[in-house]
Amino acid sequence: GAVVSQHPSWVICKSGTSVKIECRSLDFQATTMFWYRQFPKQSLMLMATSNEGSKATYEQGVEKDKFLINHASLTLSTLTVTSAHPEDSSFYICSAAHGLAGYEQYFGPGTRLTVT
Amino acid sequence: DAKTTQPPSMDCAEGRAANLPCNHSTISGNEYVYWYRQIHSQGPQYIIHGLKNNETNEMASLIITEDRKSSTLILPHATLRDTAVYYCIVRVDGQAGTALIFGKGTTLSVSS
Numbered sequence: 001g002a003v004v005s006q007h008p009s010w011v012i013c014k015s016g017t018s019v020k021i022e023c024r025s026l027d028f029q030a031t032t033m034f035w036y037r038q039f040p041k042q043s044l045m046l047m048a049t050s051n052e053g054s055k056a057t058y059e060q061g062v063e064k065d066k067f068l069i070n071h072a073s074l075t076l077s078t079l080t081v082t083s084a085h086p087e088d089s090s091f092y093i094c095s096a097a098h099g100l101a102g103y104e105q106y107f108g109p110g111t112r113l114t115v116t
Numbered sequence: 117d118a119k120t121t122q123p124p125s126m127d128c129a130e131g132r133a134a135n136l137p138c139n140h141s142t143i144s145g146n147e148y149v150y151w152y153r154q155i156h157s158q159g160p161q162y163i164i165h166g167l168k169n170n171e172t173n174e175m176a177s178l179i180i181t182e183d184r185k186s187s188t189l190i191l192p193h194a195t196l197r198d199t200a201v202y203y204c205i206v207r208v209d210g211q212a213g214t215a216l217i218f219g220k221g222t223t224l225s226v227s228s
Contacts, residue, residue, distance in 0.1 A: 031213070049213070
């Protein structure tokens with residue numbers, strides 16, 4: 001199956017700093033990528049939908065100025081957590097939709113963010 | 117998307133079949149049933165999907181009732197590595213631009 005990677009796999013940052021997380025589709029072109037957040041013992045929550053070359057669509061309650069999403073190419077989307085605070089500590093997961101196989105979304109391995 | 121209802125947890129002995137139920141009583145005619153699983157601290161993994169016919173692949177079988185209001189995911193010979201949270205999701209197929217919306221899923225614990 002198709003492979004989606006995320007970098008870094010884990011990151012620790014200080015409160016007030018910004019962190020960038022990369023999501024790459026390694027062997028296919030993804031016109032659409034999705035970003036999810038998962039708190040401990042909870043399900044995945046959709047944060048935003050990212051289409052290549054256009055602005056991301058954020059879910060209700062997700063601050064677009066705090067979680068900056070850029071989808072500059074068909075294989076790369078980035079999520080930047082700006083001015084991170086301890087409550088932003090979470091597991092961030094991206095997924096990519098294969099244009100030719102609309103029924104499958106391929107998920108990255110996730111990025112564990114800890115804000116101290 | 118239609119909502120699904122799954123039991124919060126299930127146990128299964130290693131080597132036995134694991135049958136995970138899912139209710140989707142408000143499913144629309146063009147919505148498919150998808151199953152994903154998430155092993156601890158990893159991204160979700162696609163398992164199988166179907167519309168109304170039963171489906172089987174190398175990982176599992178999917179049994180959908182005739183009225184499509186419920187389905188069962190079957191892992192024929194569960195192993196310890198099948199311990200995970202299993203999510204049943206309904207979605208219109210062919211819409212790559214539509215996100216998967218996850219419910220709470222079923223935590224399957226396989227023990228020896």
